Every structure is written in C-alpha cells, then in structure tokens.
Amino acid sequence: MITVEKITKSGKQYFEVLLSSGYKLNMYSSELRKFGVKEGCELTDERFFEIKHTCVTVRARKKVLSLLEMCDRPEGELRSKLRLKGYDEEAVDDAIEYAKKFGYIDDARYAKNYISFNLGLKNKTKIIYGLTAKGIKKDLALRLYEEAVEETDSKEDPEMEALLKEIRKKTKGGELSYEEKTKLSASLYRKGFSLTLIKKALNTEFDDL
Numbered sequence: 001m002i003t004v005e006k007i008t009k010s011g012k013q014y015f016e017v018l019l020s021s022g023y024k025l026n027m028y029s030s031e032l033r034k035f036g037v038k039e040g041c042e043l044t045d046e047r048f049f050e051i052k053h054t055c056v057t058v059r060a061r062k063k064v065l066s067l068l069e070m071c072d073r074p075e076g077e078l079r080s081k082l083r084l085k086g087y088d089e090e091a092v093d094d095a096i097e098y099a100k101k102f103g104y105i106d107d108a109r110y111a112k113n114y115i116s117f118n119l120g121l122k123n124k125t126k127i128i129y130g131l132t133a134k135g136i137k138k139d140l141a142l143r144l145y146e147e148a149v150e151e152t153d154s155k156e157d158p159e160m161e162a163l164l165k166e167i168r169k170k171t172k173g174g175e176l177s178y179e180e181k182t183k184l185s186a187s188l189y190r191k192g193f194s195l196t197l198i199k200k201a202l203n204t205e206f207d208d209l
Helices: 029-035 045-070 075-084 089-101 107-118 124-133 138-151 158-171 178-190 195-205
Strands: 002-009 014-019 024-028
Touching: 014 029, 024 029, 024 045, 029 045, 045 075, 045 089, 075 089, 107 124, 107 138, 124 138, 158 178, 158 195, 178 195
Parallel strands: none
Antiparallel strands: 002 014, 014 024
C-alpha cells in the first residue's frame, strides 16, 4: 500500500501530492475528489497506477500534442518542455512514443525544413548550431545540410549567399576603409564564416584587401 503523506496547494486548482514512495503527483481539486485522495489515505498499487495514468500519462500525451499543434518540433525540444512541466522520464518517454506512432515527431523532417528555410540566409555554423540546440543530432544535421546544398538550384554557394547578405546588411552598399574591412572580417569570423570565404566575399563587393 502507498500512503498519501502530504497535499500542498501549488495553484488555484492545482495540488502537489506527496506519496510515501517519494513519488509526487500533480492533481486538480476535481481529481482529488474523484479518486478520494486525502492526506493519510492509502492507495493500492492498482489505484495508484489508475491515478498516475489519468493525471500523468494522459496529461503528458495531451501536452505534447498541444505543443505540436502550434508548430513542428524536434524530439529533444519536446522532451525538454515536458521535463520543465514536471513530468518524469517514464511519462516523457511514453508521450514521445505516443506522438511518434502518429508520425507527429520526425527529426529528419524538422531538420530538412529548418535547413531549407535558412539556407542562403545563415551560414553553415549557425544552421548546424540552431539544429543541435533544438536537440537534433549533429551528424544528422550535417548530413542533411550537405544534401540540401547539393540539391539547391542556386548557382551561388549558399554559404557565400549568406555571407554576402551579412556584408550588405552591415555596409548598406557603402565603401569601407581598410580598417573597417578588417573589423568587419573579424565580426564575420566570429559568426562562424571562414576567413578564406570572407576575403573572397569582400573582394566580390569591394576592392581587394
């Protein structure tokens, strides 16, 4: 048997239920009444799993689906958001697998769309970082990036396109002194562009350094 040791109000209609096993349940006042949960009461294993299914498993599944309704998201990001909401790893795993069954989570699809949108706007370093920050595995991100570059219809290198856009945004078409070009090169290098590509791009826009 599991004993309900303490019930603490954590919101207007929300309560944290501490069990003797150390497990914490988050329940609405209506659920406390429905399942007859009170401090000091005892729960059979069957009752505990019934409550956990309703108040944790089902709720985590609904949460992950609501997150995906707003926009496509990678698995790593969804896991982080569920953990922040207080769901344990078992509930997180279950919710992710539940959404995957319906094809709602597909990291490769997400990465392809992200790369397609940003290709020519951001450099390779930023695109890969943006994907890995979302929980996409780096090897997958790199492979899909290279595939996207090979498939692009543009005659211009996407990395060069992104770099030229950065330069034009910063210079607004004006001429630069040697010192200004040097400072701009350093700024672009910090953004992840290679020095070789930076020099080539500056030479395309201005006189040779």
